[in-house]
Amino acid sequence: MNIFDQYLNKLKKILLELSKNGSLILPNKLDGITVEIPPSKFKSDISTNVAMVLSKINNKSPNDLARTLVQSIKKEDELIENVEIVKPGFINIKFKPIFWTNFVKEIIKNSKTFGINLEESKNNYLIEFVSANPTGPLHVGHCRGAILGDVISNILLFNKHKVTKEYYVNDYGNQIINFTKSVYFRIREILYSESFPSDNKDLYPGEYIINFAKNIINLNKKIDFENFDKIADELTEYSIEEALKLIKINLNSLGINHDNFVSEKKLVKNQEVEKVIDFLQKNNLVYRGKIKAPASEDKDNWIEREQLLFKSTDFGDDKDRALQKSDGAWTYFASDVAYHKNKLDRNFDYLINILGADHAGYIKRISSSVQALSKTNDKLICKVSQLVKLIKDKKPFKMSKRKGDYITVDDLIKEVGRDATRFIMLNRSSDAELDFDFDNVIEKSKENPLYYVQYSYARIASVFRHLEKNLKSEIKISKYDFEYTNEEIKILQKISEWPKCVETACNKLEPHRIPTYLYELASLFHSYWNLGKDNPDKRFINNQKNISDEKLIFLKIISDVIKSGMDIVGVSVPEKM
RNA sequence: GCGCUUGUAGCUCAACUGGAUAGAGCGCCUGACUUCGGAUCAGGAGGUUCUGGGUUCGACUCCUAGCAGGCGCACCA
Numbered sequence: 242m243n244i245f246d247q248y249l250n251k252l253k254k255i256l257l258e259l260s261k262n263g264s265l266i267l268p269n270k271l272d273g274i275t276v277e278i279p280p281s282k283f284k285s286d287i288s289t290n291v292a293m294v295l296s297k298i299n300n301k302s303p304n305d306l307a308r309t310l311v312q313s314i315k316k317e318d319e320l321i322e323n324v325e326i327v328k329p330g331f332i333n334i335k336f337k338p339i340f341w342t343n344f345v346k347e348i349i350k351n352s353k354t355f356g357i358n359l360e361e362s363k364n365n366y367l368i369e370f371v372s373a374n375p376t377g378p379l380h381v382g383h384c385r386g387a388i389l390g391d392v393i394s395n396i397l398l399f400n401k402h403k404v405t406k407e408y409y410v411n412d413y414g415n416q417i418i419n420f421t422k423s424v425y426f427r428i429r430e431i432l433y434s435e436s437f438p439s440d441n442k443d444l445y446p447g448e449y450i451i452n453f454a455k456n457i458i459n460l461n462k463k464i465d466f467e468n469f470d471k472i473a474d475e476l477t478e479y480s481i482e483e484a485l486k487l488i489k490i491n492l493n494s495l496g497i498n499h500d501n502f503v504s505e506k507k508l509v510k511n512q513e514v515e516k517v518i519d520f521l522q523k524n525n526l527v528y529r530g531k532i533k534a535p536a537s538e539d540k541d542n543w544i545e546r547e548q549l550l551f552k553s554t555d556f557g558d559d560k561d562r563a564l565q566k567s568d569g570a571w572t573y574f575a576s577d578v579a580y581h582k583n584k585l586d587r588n589f590d591y592l593i594n595i596l597g598a599d600h601a602g603y604i605k606r607i608s609s610s611v612q613a614l615s616k617t618n619d620k621l622i623c624k625v626s627q628l629v630k631l632i633k634d635k636k637p638f639k640m641s642k643r644k645g646d647y648i649t650v651d652d653l654i655k656e657v658g659r660d661a662t663r664f665i666m667l668n669r670s671s672d673a674e675l676d677f678d679f680d681n682v683i684e685k686s687k688e689n690p691l692y693y694v695q696y697s698y699a700r701i702a703s704v705f706r707h708l709e710k711n712l713k714s715e716i717k718i719s720k721y722d723f724e725y726t727n728e729e730i731k732i733l734q735k736i737s738e739w740p741k742c743v744e745t746a747c748n749k750l751e752p753h754r755i756p757t758y759l760y761e762l763a764s765l766f767h768s769y770w771n772l773g774k775d776n777p778d779k780r781f782i783n784n785q786k787n788i789s790d791e792k793l794i795f796l797k798i799i800s801d802v803i804k805s806g807m808d809i810v811g812v813s814v815p816e817k818m
Numbered sequence: 819g820c821g822c823u824u825g826u827a828g829c830u831c832a833a834c835u836g837g838a839u840a841g842a843g844c845g846c847c848u849g850a851c852u853u854c855g856g857a858u859c860a861g862g863a864g865g866u867u868c869u870g871g872g873u874u875c876g877a878c879u880c881c882u883a884g885c886a887g888g889c890g891c892a893c894c895a
């Protein structure tokens with residue numbers, strides 16, 4: 242039900258016919274020709290650039306070409322009210338009101354699938370997001386990427402693609418050892434009243450570790466905590482379990498559920514790293530060598546050593562990357578290559594990685610490895626979520642990891658709620674920094690786009706409530722012989738953009754388009770609603786407490802679109818606020 | 819120094835994968851309420867899209883050279 246695609250197809254048919262009888266020359270591909278939404282000042286419904294695209298090859302001015310095309314376009318279609326040619330050569334089409342009545346009829350008939358692109362072929366996606374270290378609760382910094390990944394998944398799922406949501410657990414390496422030690426010292430603090438060595442900068446000072454320690458003590462009374470080395474492995478496992486438990490609670494409070502949690506440690510244990518390095522070696526992409534010192538300021542500490550390297554420069558990276566540390570352990574990069582091999586072996590069409598801005602520099606090397614492993618360069622799609630600037634009391638709020646005073650997801654949800662957090666985090670393009678103003682987010686006004694959209698839905702719900710009708714049940718209408726007013730058609734035009742909005746959000750993996758669209762739709766609706774204030778004839782419900790069929794389904798499709806949009810964003814649509 | 823990224827109204831940001839006279843909100847100015855729920859609406863002022871070149875019917879968008887902010891440049895994860 243994408244009227245723009247429908248008209249593009251119609252147009253192409255007309256063009257082919259004209260070229261058959263020799264009155265038009267066509268290029269091999271008709272790619273550049275589009276049917277789009279004209280700017281609102283033109284008072285047309287759809288618009289095409291066809292005359293400008295074909296003018297050169299036909300050696301005619303866009304205006305002349307447009308004039309001949311318009312005749313064929315008009316002839317083919319009795320739903321068109323008039324066609325205009327506008328300055329550079331656009332052809333603008335205005336439909337008769339009956340077009341919009343038919344449009345509504347179609348939507349009601351396909352209410353379950355409106356907005357979904359059913360013609361496009363469907364893919365199987367793996368999306369990896371969050372993947373925060375299992376050493377403590379999620380904080381605000383993780384939040385944007387988490388929501389971005391979740392909503393990208395929702396968009397793909399809405400469009401009937403297959404999606405697997407995955408969390409990569411970095412449970413291997415130095416940070417985990419330091420984390421386990423921190424838990425251990427907290428345990429000793431509790432059991433033997435030894436004070437926590439807070440001057441050790443490698444340790445995690447956060448108070449949540451105390452809870453982990455308590456839980457581990459309570460669950461495992463038989464363990465002898467006296468000697469660290471003896472229980473290190475066991476304690477590591479329990480500590481990670483505690484952290485993951487907390488992370489999952491955090492994710493849950495954001496409304497996020499991953500399908501898989503993949504353990505780095507297990508990959509290493511299963512020799513997957515060796516296998517992938519072996520594979521790369523056979524392709525001459527691994528060698529022993531030295532990396533040049535970085536060009537940054539502090540090269541004094543640089544020690545040059547020979548180590549195992551991956552030839553990522555073959556794929557455009559600016560230096561080759563280390564696979565093995567001097568103590569023989571694999572680098573983070575090495576096991577991540579193994580993880581991506583693991584992903585590739587599971588036969589997905591596309592792999593999506595959501596990364597924080599601070600990891601953007603990592604993209605080149607990991608995409609190099611995927612290119613090396615898959616021999617293609619369009620398998621992996623990396624999306625970066627830029628930083629969130631927290632603003633409290635009109636001032637930027639700085640978090641300090643060392644002091645342990647950072648705002649957790651838990652704090653955020655308690656203060657502003659899940660819906661507002663999700664909506665505001667998405668409201669901007671993901672590759673621009675985002676201001677997250679606490680005072681603003683809580684405010685229940687137009688300044689807060691969440692409430693603005695929710696309010697439009699609640700208004701529609703209130704009409705149905707007054708009429709004692711169910712907003713969620715299907716509406717059946719036998720006669721579609723009514724016509725919509727200009728104000729209503731304005732909203733229907735916006736509704737017709739919904740499939741286009743979803744399609745773009747899906748193709749470009751840009752979720753912010755959904756809230757932006759919903760805001761615009763809500764805005765048109767609020768305007769329309771207020772017409773009833775000046776003119777009682779324009780109210781939905783008449784004096785006899787009745788509503789006409791056309792208004793009833795009109796409201797229904799608006800609320801349906803808002804509902805499906807808000808479902809994608811993952812926020813609620815209350816019927817009363 | 820190198821890489822990535824951003825630069826659009828006073829402020830926060832859109833702009834349909836190259837379209838038309840660049841749009842919203844906040845703030846400012848003027849209006850609409852004993853509300854079909856004002857958490858709303860109508861109107862006004864506000865622009866050299868960071869700068870200079872290029873590509874073409876057409877550039878906020880693409881290329882190129884700069885300028886300015888952010889992030890990154892490890893055997894960390």
